[in-house]
Structure formats: C-alpha cells, structure tokens
Amino acid sequence: MDFIVKGTLKAVKALYNIDLPENNINLQETRKEFDGEITVVTFPLTRVSKKSPEQTGIEIGEYLQQNVPEISGYNVIKGFLNLSLTSAYLLDLFKKEIFQPDFAVLPANGKRIMIEYSSPNTNKPLHLGHVRNNLLGYSVAKILAASGYEVIKANLVNDRGIHICKSMLAWQKFGNGETPESTGLKGDKLVGNYYVKFDQEYKKEIETLKEAGQTEDEAKKNAPLIKEAQTMLQQWEAGDEAVTSLWKTMNTWVYNGFDVTYKSLGVEFDQFYYESNTYLLGKDIIEEGLEKGVFFKKEDNSVWIDLTADGLDEKLVLRGDGTSVYITQDLGTAQLKYDNYQMNESIYVVGNEQDYHFKVLFLILNKLGKTWAQGLYHLSYGMVDLPSGKMKSREGTVVDADDLIQEMIDTACQRTEELGKVEDFSEEEKKELYRMIGLGALKYFLLKVEPKKRLLFDPNESIDFQGNTGPFIQYTHARICSVLSRADVPVPSFDGIHDLSPVQRELILTISRYTEVILTAAKEYSPALIANYVYELAKVYNKFYHEEPILKEEDLELRHLRLALSAVTASVIQRSMDLLGIDVPQRM
Template sequence: MANSIQLTLVQETVAAVKSLYDADIPDSQITLQETRKEFEGQITIVTFPVTRFSKKSPEQTGMEIGAYLQERIPEIAAYNVIKGFLNVSLSDAYWIAMLNDTILQDGFGQFAKNGKKLMVEYSSPNTNKPLHLGHIRNNLLGYSVAEILKAYGYEVVKANLVNDRGIHICKSMLAWQRWGNGETPQSAGIKGDHLVGKYYVVFDKEYKKEIEALKAEGQSEDEAKKNAPLMKAAQTMLQQWEAGDESVITLWKTMNGWVYEGFAKTYKQLGVDFDKYYYESDTYLLGKDIIQEGLEKGVFFKKEDNSVWIDLTDEGLDQKLVLRGDGTSVYITQDLGTAQLKYDEFHMDESIYVVGNEQDYHFKVLFMILKKLGKTWADGLFHLSYGMVDLPSGKMKSREGTVVDADDLMDEMIETAKERTEELGKTEGFEEEEKDTLYNTIGMGALKYFLLKVDPKKRLLFDPKESVDFQGHTGPFIQYTHARIKSVLRKAAFDNATPRLIPPSFSSYERDLIQVLANYPAVVEMAANEFSPAQIANYTYEVAKLYNKFYHEESILKAEKEDVKTFRLHLSVAAARTIAEGMRLLGIEVPERM
C-alpha cells in the first residue's frame, strides 16, 4: 500500500469524525488494514472505535464515513461496509499512476541513509569442527538480516566472532598430537575443518574409554569425567596455551589455519561474507581486564578458590562464574571483552547477536553484567534468538552420525536440484557449464528459502526433497517465476524505454499485482524492524503467486491492443525486479532462464 493514500485516508477519517459527529479522535485510533480477499476493496478502515462518537451502529457509521471520504478523495472509486469494516476501492487511475509514477521509477523501495550504525554478528564457529546444519541457519539469518538493514538505510557491519580457543580446541589438538601421525589436509585429501573435526571425534571416543575404565575401578561418573587423563591433559594444554607455551601456540596456529581454509570454502559456497573478524584468542585478555574493573567497582566478588562471580539473584537469575579459580577464562569472560572491543572500534547504535535459543540465558546474563558495569551502550544490544533445525530421520547422511555437515547438505541440495530439474526437462539448450550454474542456483536457493521463510524464533523441520519443488511455497517456484517473466520480456524484445501507455481499463489480476508490488517498501521496513527475513521471503512468494495468476488469466504477448500489451509488459518488468530484489535480500540468486 502506498503511504500517501494511507495518510490521506487517516487524515480525512479524522476530519469525517469531526464534521459528522463533532468529536476529536487521534490519528492513532484510526486503523487501516488490507481488505480481506473475499471482499471488494483494497484498504479497510475499522469503524468500531468511532461508534462511541457517532452513537450509531458500526454499519451506519461506516456508510456515513465512506460517503464523506468518497466526496473528498478522488482516488476512491467505491466503498462498501461489512459489519464494522469500511472497505475502500481505489480507482484504476490510482493504480496505473502507482505503477507508472512510483513502482517503475528508479529508486522505488530504496530508503535514504538514516545515520545509524548497526553491527550484526553471526556464524561464530568453533575451530574444532566443520560447520553444520545449525550454522547454515545462523549464517543465512545473519547475512539476510544485515542485507535487509542495509536496504532500510542503516550502515551495517557484518561481524564474525571465531571461537578459536578454549578446552574444546585443545581436545582436537591433543588428539591430533597423539594419534595424527603428522596427517595434514593435503596428505589426507580432505578439507582442513573436516580433518580437525575428525580428531575432535577421536578425542571423544578415547575419552569415553577412559571414563568407562575409571568407573570399572569404582569411581562415579562425575569423578571419572574429572579424573580421566585425557581431560586433565587437555586442561593442562589450555593452561600452557594461555601461558604462551611456544610449541602449543605453534600447533594451535597450524590447525586453526587448516580450519580457516575450510571455512572460507564453505562460506563462499553458502554465499555469505563478513566485514570484520574477531578472534576470542585476542579478546579473552580484554575480558580479564573487565573482570578486574568489575572487582574494583564491587560488581563482582571472589570466592575462596579465587574464582570470580557475579550475583544476579535480585534480577531473577543466579550467581554466575566469570573467571575460573586458576585464572582461565570462561565464555562470558571472552564475550565481555569482545563486546567492549566491538564498541570501541565501531561505536554502533545497536549490536545484534545471531545465536541459537539454547543461549538465551547466556545473553541475558551478558547484557545484565554490561549494564551493571555502567556500559551506556549495553541498551543497544539485542540477541536474535532462533530455533533449531530438524531433519526427517534418514533423509540425510552425517559424517559424525550426530550432526549434519554443512558441506554434505549443500552438495546434496545441488544434486537434488539437478535430478528434479532434469526430470522436468528445464535445461534444454543449456551448455554443461550453464547447467552446473543453474543446479547450484536452484539447489542453494531451495535451501536458503526453506530456512528463511520460517519466523526465526520458530524451530523448523527441513525436508531437502520438499524444498526443491517448482510448484509449492519454495525458492525454486519463485526462481522459475522470475525466469518465466524474463522469457516473456525476451520474446517481446521489450525495452524498458518503451513509453508507458495507459490502457482503458485493467483486470483484478493486474490490480492485485500492482497492489502487492506497492507494498514492497512497507515489507522491507517491517522486516528491518523485526529482524525477520521471513517477512521478505513470504512477500516475495506472494508476488510470484500473483504474477502467475495474472500470467495464466491475461494474455501478455497476444493482448488485444498495443497499449494493453505494453502495460502488461511494464507490469512484468516491475514484478521481475521486485522478485529479484526480494530474493537478493535473502542471499538468493534468480536465473534469467530455466
């Protein structure tokens, strides 16, 4: 809906209440909605709040306001009242002007820079294993939210905090040291992140053997976990790392280097990027400085074992460890240091952490501590908490048997896209290289769209086969619609410079399509305010669905008159552009043909 007509309707409805009922009603009490599909009209005004002034039924009140508005707003062609809802129909001239003078103009849907700076932190991988399905949702959400915020006018910094230190990293290092026999990604012929992940699994297997042996000697489960030699060795290695032991640091740099090369390939295939990398190996010391600051301010306290804590029981939380007794950092230590470093470097107005909902409590604590420390910027911190991703059992293989590897999943999506596309015969006349590009575009589009069309907060069930469907609520359906429009424009040899002729009238299919295209800026605004790519995904599907209705019901290339044909071709241009831009904000490419 165009903001200008909405504003006019609100202002004139306020004037109607004053004129008809001699009452003042604030703008905020005038509610506009999109008219429900089963009723005539495009914009609905809710009249219930006015009945206390009119002292009449909602129906009669609606009829009186409708007559008042039609007399004063030339764009209103008709109106009807259903119960307490005044449905307004806008004229053909209004919709044609909307298409020609607004939607088709360069810059439509673009927002001016608003002077605010936001940071979106996403991915945040551990360098002890490859990225998995959960990381895919994280990366796609973070990237898309950042692109939406940029489109809305923010300056956006995309950040990746790499968890490159800690006990879990030492587990992979220790296992490689003991059982690796000098194996490298080159000698093994596998990606570096997969190689390091392999030794994380080796550690876990050997650790479990030691636990069972200690339990057989009479130790409890908890005792065995603490006393297992491997775990003690990993803890010693972490202490050596923090003490700057040269051999440990050298091994750490070597294995992390393997992982970064592997991650870079995964990120490239996934189509995500970052403006700034932070490494916890650099920030954990800053966190220790903040712990000292908090001790001096009385925000933290020490226990007898020298560990440092904060008491958040008054805030409905509990006591939280912020530094171990042996002086080594915990996650919250690192996050405190990183939060300060990020703000010092960029002075952003808001910082959005894209992290799964299993960390909800952690971020409540983190933000609370920063506020207690008097960090004024802590009010701008936001945890974009998202649900986990499930798969139908048996649908996907998994390297480790517990989680689905991101590289495996992307490869399978592209292979599935190839099978489905060839079944439907959609690659006739394509060169082999073009086919490979198309399969990649469709497979990755299917994966991204399926994961982004669901509200981030919701847990979702991802079915790879269902996602690669050219007919359903899927990425490939929208991609195919874009290719269909481009095919129509190619056949017409259509040039955007062709004058925008005005047809004598047009159909409801055309009007519905113009109406939804006009909503694009409002949808971007909503998606930006809610940090929700699902708003863009579902809107883009609606555009594709309405274009297909229009395509099947109205002849484009064989239209009865030249002005009608030209009008429909311009409408097709607007639909293709909106689909392409909406999908771009989701990180999805749209093919020119398929």
C-alpha cells in the first residue's frame, strides 16, 4: 500500500509543513470490528501536528479522502485512522496483479544461501525432534527459494565418535551376525537397537563394579564395555581395516534407513557432508589462528581462545594431544562449505541446546577475519514434547519418526472414514489421501508454531477438520477444486462488475498480502508466518463460500468473479502449503 504511505506523507507536509521519512508512517490491517481495510497509526504523528491523536487522524483522513482517489472514506478510533478503499482500486488490484500467472512469483535476488538441517547421528533412527528439524529446515529452504535466493540444502551427518562405536561394539558382541535383511528391520532401527543394548549392558557392568566397592564415577570409567568402545574409536581413527569395514557396513545400513524416512517426510538435500571427512579440517584454521594471535597455547600444548572480553569464557579449540574437539571440526567445516559455494549466508538449523556453541563458533570465525562469517546464522528451535512427557533416547523410549508418520496416516484413515466421504474413492486413492492428510496434519502442527518456541505435539489434536490445522486447509482446497471442476468457464470475464461485497473485499486484500508474507517469512526464517497466513486465507474463503453462492449465481459476470476469486485462492493455498512441504488433495 505504497500510495497510502506517500499520501500520508503529502498530508503531513500540506497540513503541518513537515517532511517526514517513510519509516515514520505505520500501517496496519484494520481490525475486523471497524470499518475500513488499512489503518494509519496516528500516535507517532502527533509530535508534528501538535494535536491529539484523534484530531490528527481526522485532519489526515480528510486530506486523503479528498486527494487520494483510491480512498473512499475514513473513520478515526482513538489514535487509529481507518481507511476504506474504493471497489475500483480493489478490482484493478485483482485484475492486474492477483489474477495474473506471475502473481507473487519473485525474481532472483542474485544471492546464494546454504541451509544445513537434519544432521543425524548414525547410531539411531530419526525421532520426533529430528522431524521438527527436517520439516523446519526444508520449509525455510523452500521459502528462501520462493523469495529469490539460490538455495543449497545441506546435511552434515554425524558418522563418527564414541556413540557410533557403542553400536558397533554391541553388534559385534550380541548381534550374532544379524542384518537388516535377516531381521526385516530398517537399518537405522537395527543399529539403534544395538546402541540401546550397549547402554543396558554398560549399566549392568557399572552396578557390578559398584557392588565391588567402586564409586559411580570410577565404575563408569572402568567398565569393560566403555574401555572397549574407546579402544575401537582409537582403532577407527588409526584406520584399522576390520573396524573401518564394520563402520562402513553399519553406516550403509543406517543411510538406507534414513533415505526411507526422508522420502516419507518429503524432504531432500543437495549436499551431504560427513564428520568422518571433516573432523580433521579445523586443524589448519587452528594454526592460522595461532599465527594471528587469536588463539594461545597452554603448558600441556592444548590450544584455547579467551572470550572473557566478549562476556563468555575461555574455550578449548584443540586438545593437548592434537586431537579435535567439536569446535575444531565445525571451524573447518564452515570454511569447507564456504570454499565449496561462496554463499552470501549460511543457516544452521539446530536445537536451542546448542545456542552457546554457535555463539562461540561465529565469534571465533569473526575474530579470525573470515568476512563470510557475518552471514552465519543459527536457526535455533525448541524441543518437541508429547502429552506423555519429554522424549528420552538412550532408554529406547524415543518417539520413532517412522512410527509417528504411520500413526498419523492411520489416524487420518480412521477420522476420514468416520466422516464417510470416500465411498467413491479407489483403494489407491484412499491410501494417497490418508498419506496427504496424515503428513499434512503433522507438518502443519509442527510448523505453525514459531521455531524458537518449545511445543507440545498432540497427534489427535493435529488431525481435525476444523480449526487451525492442516486438514482444515486441505479440505478448503479440495472444496474449491470441487467447485471449479463443475464450472464451465475457462477464462472468466467480469469487466462489468464495479462494486464488491465486504467479504469479496476481505478476500482480495488477504490474497494481496501473499507476496509480503513470503518476503517476511524469508527474512525471519519463519514457516509459522506462512502457516498462519494460509489458515487466515482458508477462513476468509470459507466465509465467502457460505455467504455468496457461486455455481447457482444467475448473474454471469458475478459468477465469473466468484469463480476467479476461488481459482486464485486455491492457487495461493496450494503454493503456501507447498512452502510448508505439504501436499493438498483435489478432493477429499
């Protein structure tokens, strides 16, 4: 609404002889209970008018009504100037912008951005926390691409370390040579079972040592299993052939399992990085930092950085024996990613328990003079809880991603069949519909909440055909498709329409915000803005659908306008849901 901003600036100049910058004009949507569509907040303008907010609003409103042809009227409520737009303006907006094939198709901005998400460990299957991570990362990638970025979707796989060796050792000791093929289990689940098995046997050894008189800490260090796992890690780092071969075999099982889950979730990647390839990369950066005086060595030869002046503490960046810590590897991987792609920005989608780690990582890279470090961002998100309580991984009570997906599909099947509207669907059509509804419910529920917030995921609440849910929006899309499929107007003509009803005005204005919503969601890395926008659009359309007959409307041009509004709404719903990684059915 650029013309309102410019008109208000002219009003201020004409009425009070003051030139204001554009950012002094604050526009909002008019609240539903008041007349008008756009509101100018007058409180900030009283400093130049030297009058009350109400009087300022009246004077500016009079000026705008007389001098801006797109404005048909105004009203002032306290310090808010509510403006009504002419039907001619809204119809012109609809015809020339919204009802065009390139509506909200944004040009390339010439910038490249990498978004790293998923980052699984190869010692267990993906769980509910990973589901939020994957859906968030993939959706943000799609939103950024829609806003004009060239996007690289990356996955850094944690495929080395003591946790991997625990699964490997437990399989060696207790596995009797079983494989995914021999057990019928997905590879990630099979390996995950041995991670749990290691923990169970390790705890038994700890208890035995405690009964023999050792303290808890002593028992944890002296248990034979943990010592064997540590030896295996040393053998792996030394390139031991047998250990490396087992590591490759078990990781392959896991990757095959992950691929099935990723496909079920509908997420994908352009670039994979593996910690086994990157964990040594940071050592060159440590040498560079020592030469620049950014790092310092202690007597035991360990390398540190002093961040106390930045409100943090001293941070170890390389052990005294020359082995890497996590920050070493992450410094090297960050450099590798930039060397590979020279991106303008790089986003890490990682849970909020790593907030401190990324603060340190980015600060170190800036101190090393890496100019590209200015473009690094940690997209921190909160944990997902279930009504039954917080998830735990080592005890084997983790909420498995595959089980969750299947539960959502089964619930979608049950709820849909209860409604009795799929009698004429084939079995294949039903199967696809239940998949769409179940996954749509899961994705929408997890993405409609701002990333930083911790959320309580209730599967039953998410699959509801009313309210702020994925299935409600999917049903709205199917409803519109049903109307359009029964219409016989390939290119609607409505040039004879000159007046709009209140709900038509509301629908046009809601659709018109789509471009702005995409850009804001990209700027804030927030799928929640898209989710809540498309819910509002679906609500407004359903109000329109109930208030105004479409196919039964006898006035041909009015029917054409309503069909055109329906078609555009369906398109924007489909595109919005696609940005969330959600499919929408043609019928349901």
